[in-house]
Amino acid sequence: xxxxxxxxLSVLVLAGFVGYAVISKVPNTLHTPLMSGxxxxxxxxxxGGLLLMHIASGWFEQVLLVxxxxxxxxxxxxxFLVTDRMLEMFxxxxxxxxxxxxxxxxxxxxxxx
Amino acid sequence: xxxxxTVFVQTTYFIDAAYIVAFSLLIYGMTGLTGPRTAVRGNKIxxxxxxxxxxxxxxTPGVWHGTSTAILIIVGVAIGTAIGVPAARRVHxxxxxxxxxxxxxxxxxxxxxxxxxEFRHHFAxxxxxxxxxxxxxxxxxxxxxxxxxxxxxxxxxxxxxxGRPIKLPGASQTIVNLALFTIAVASAVILLAxxxxxxxxxxxxxxxxxxxxxxxxxxxxxADMPVVISLLNAFTGLSAAATGVxxxxxxxxxxxxxxxxxxxxxxxLMAKAMNRSVPAIVAGGFGGAVAAPVGxxxxxxxxxxxxxxxxxxxxxxxxxxxxxxxxYGMAVAQAQHAVRELERALEAKGVTVKYAIHPVAxxxxxxxxxxxxxxxxxxxxxxxxxxxxPEFPRTDVTLVIGANDVTNPAAKNEPGSPIYGxxxxxxxxxxxVIVLKRSMASGFAGIDxxxxxxxxxxxxxxxxxxxxxxxxxxxxxL
Numbered sequence: 001x002x003x004x005x006x007x008x009l010s011v012l013v014l015a016g017f018v019g020y021a022v023i024s025k026v027p028n029t030l031h032t033p034l035m036s037g038x039x040x041x042x043x044x045x046x047x048g049g050l051l052l053m054h055i056a057s058g059w060f061e062q063v064l065l066v067x068x069x070x071x072x073x074x075x076x077x078x079x080f081l082v083t084d085r086m087l088e089m090f091x092x093x094x095x096x097x098x099x100x101x102x103x104x105x106x107x108x109x110x111x112x113x
Numbered sequence: 114x115x116x117x118x119t120v121f122v123q124t125t126y127f128i129d130a131a132y133i134v135a136f137s138l139l140i141y142g143m144t145g146l147t148g149p150r151t152a153v154r155g156n157k158i159x160x161x162x163x164x165x166x167x168x169x170x171x172x173t174p175g176v177w178h179g180t181s182t183a184i185l186i187i188v189g190v191a192i193g194t195a196i197g198v199p200a201a202r203r204v205h206x207x208x209x210x211x212x213x214x215x216x217x218x219x220x221x222x223x224x225x226x227x228x229x230x231e232f233r234h235h236f237a238x239x240x241x242x243x244x245x246x247x248x249x250x251x252x253x254x255x256x257x258x259x260x261x262x263x264x265x266x267x268x269x270x271x272x273x274x275x276g277r278p279i280k281l282p283g284a285s286q287t288i289v290n291l292a293l294f295t296i297a298v299a300s301a302v303i304l305l306a307x308x309x310x311x312x313x314x315x316x317x318x319x320x321x322x323x324x325x326x327x328x329x330x331x332x333x334x335x336a337d338m339p340v341v342i343s344l345l346n347a348f349t350g351l352s353a354a355a356t357g358v359x360x361x362x363x364x365x366x367x368x369x370x371x372x373x374x375x376x377x378x379x380x381x382l383m384a385k386a387m388n389r390s391v392p393a394i395v396a397g398g399f400g401g402a403v404a405a406p407v408g409x410x411x412x413x414x415x416x417x418x419x420x421x422x423x424x425x426x427x428x429x430x431x432x433x434x435x436x437x438x439x440x441y442g443m444a445v446a447q448a449q450h451a452v453r454e455l456e457r458a459l460e461a462k463g464v465t466v467k468y469a470i471h472p473v474a475x476x477x478x479x480x481x482x483x484x485x486x487x488x489x490x491x492x493x494x495x496x497x498x499x500x501x502x503p504e505f506p507r508t509d510v511t512l513v514i515g516a517n518d519v520t521n522p523a524a525k526n527e528p529g530s531p532i533y534g535x536x537x538x539x540x541x542x543x544x545x546v547i548v549l550k551r552s553m554a555s556g557f558a559g560i561d562x563x564x565x566x567x568x569x570x571x572x573x574x575x576x577x578x579x580x581x582x583x584x585x586x587x588x589x590x591l
Contacts, residue, residue: 011367012354012370015369015370015371023371028470028497029492031478036212038372038376039220042350042368045224046193047362048360049226050186052230053185054175055179068223068227069185074197075197075220086486
C-alpha cells in the first residue's frame with residue numbers, strides 16, 4: 001500500500017510537469033478551446049462516481065452518487081462537444097486553399113511560438 | 114453483469130494497461146491543441162482517451178456489484194448526457210465563458226460529492242490510511258469551493274447576479290474569508306485526528322467550503338471573471354487529481370494534473386495581461402471602481418463628438434490602413450458577421466484592414482478569436498496586442514467596436530486609475546479613432562474612458578450591428 005502511494009505521488013508530480021510543458025505551447029488564439037477542453041478532461045472524476053456506485057447504501061447515498069455521475073458526464077460530454085464545435089470553426093478557415101492557406105499556416109506556426 | 118475475476122479483460126494488468134493507454138491519449142490529444150490545424154483531431158483523441166478510461170473503469174471487478182448499481186450508473190450517465198449534449202450544442206459563442214464556468218462547477222461538485230460518500234461510508238477511523246484521507250479532504254474542500262465559486266461566476270456572467278462586486282463593508286470580507294478558510298482546514302485536521310463522526314464532520318467541512326466559495330467570488334468584479342474562471346478550472350483539476358490519489362486511480366491523477374497545470378498557466382497569463390496579481394484579485398474589490406478617479410478623467414470629460422454613419426464611411430474609404438479593435442460589445446450585438454462584411458467592402462476599395470486582439474478581449478482568454486472565427490474572419494488578419502501596437506501611429510482610422518477598457522488610455526496615463534498599468538491597445542496613437550458604442554455607459558469594469566473625450570475621437574452611437582451595416586452600405590455606395 002505504501003508503495004502504491006509513493007507511485008501515485010510520483011505520477012502526480014510528473015503529470016504536473018508534463019501538463020505544464022504541453023500547455024505552455026498552446027497559442028493565445030486557442031486559449032478558449034483549451035480551457036473548455038481541459039474542462040472536459042477534469043470530468044474524469046466521473047470514474048470516481050462509477051467506482052464507488054456499488055458501495056452506496058440507502059437511497060441518500062445512491063442519490064448523491066447518481067448526481068456525481070451525472071455531473072461528471074455533463075462535464076465530459078458537454079466539454080468535449082462544445083470544444084469540438086469551437087475548433088471546427090477555426091478549421092473552416094482553411095478551405096481558402098492554395099497559397100493563402102499556406103500563409104495562414106505559417107502565421108499560425110509563428111503564433112504558436 | 115460479468116462475473117468478477119474470471120475474464121482476462123478484468124485482470125488488474127489489463128485495466129492498468131488500459132489506463133496507461135487512456136492517459137497517453139489524453140496527453141497526446143492535448144499536444145494537438147498547439148495548432149489550429151491539429152486541434153480538432155487533438156480534441157477527438159482526448160475524447161477517445163476518456164472513453165477508454167470509462168470502459169476500463171466499468172470492467173473493474175466489483176464495479177457492478179449490488180442489486181441496483183447497473184441501473185443507477187445508467188440513470189446517472191443518461192441524466193448527464195440529456196443535460197450536457199443539448200447545452201453544448203445550443204450555446205452561443207458569446208456564452209462560452211458561462212458555459213465553461215458551469216461545466217467547471219459541476220466537475221467540482223462531483224469531486225465534493227465523491228469525497229462525501231467516501232467519508233460517509235467509511236466511518237470507522239483508520240479505515241482509510243491517513244495519507245489517503247488527506248487527499249480526499251483536499252478534494253472535498255477544493256471541490257466544494259470550486260462548485261460554489263463557479264456557480265457564482267456563472268450567475269455573474271449570465272447577468273443573473275450583477276457584475277459589480279458584492280462585498281461586506283471594509284476589511285471584514287477578508288477577515289470572514291480567512292476565518293472560513295481556517296475553520297475548513299482546522300475541521301479537516303480534527304477529522305484526520307480520528308475520534309469524531311466522520312460522516313457529520315465532512316458535511317460541516319463541505320458546508321464551510323461552500324460558503325467560502327461564495328464569499329470569495331461574490332466580491333470579485335465582472336472584469337476579473339476571466340481570471341477567476343481559469344483559477345477555478347485549475348482548482349477543479351487539482352481536486353480531481355487528489356481524488357485520484359485517494360482512489361489510487363492513475364488516469365484521474367494525470368488528467369487532473371494536466372488541468373491543474375493548464376489552469377495555472379492561463380490564470381497567470383490573464384493576470385499579467387490585466388496587470389493584476391492573483392492574490393489581489395482573490396482579495397476582491399476591483400471592477401466596481403467604487404473609488405473611481407473623480408479627478409483627471411472627469412475633468413477631461415464633457416465634450417464628446419458624435420458622428421454619422423456617412424461620415425464614418427467616407428473616413429474609412431479614403432484611409433490606407435484601418436484597424437478594427439473589437440470587444441465583447443461587438444459579440445453581444447452579434448455584429449461579427451456585419452464587421453466581416455465591412456472589412457470585405459473596405460478591402461474591395463484597396464484599404465488594408467487588420468484586427469487588433471487584446472489578450473482579454475471578450476470574457477475569457479482567446480474568446481475574441483473564437484467569435485471572429487465564427488464569422489469566418491481569416492486568422493492572418495488578426496494581430497495580437499504586441500504586434501499591432503507599433504502599427505497604430507501608421508494607422509489612419511481605428512474602429513473601436515464594443516471595446517472599452519482594453520483601449521482605455523487611463524491605463525497608461527493616470528496612476529490613480531484602477532486599471533493603471535494594464536497593457537492596452539494603444540488606439541489613441543492612430544490618426545483618428547471612431548468608437549461604436551450603444552451609449553455613454555462605462556465598460557464591464559465600470560471605469561470612465563478618457564479616449565471618448567479625445568479631440569480626434571468621434572463616436573457613432575447605436576446598436577453595433579445596425580451601425581456597422583449602415584456604414585458598410587455607405588461604403589459600398591461611395
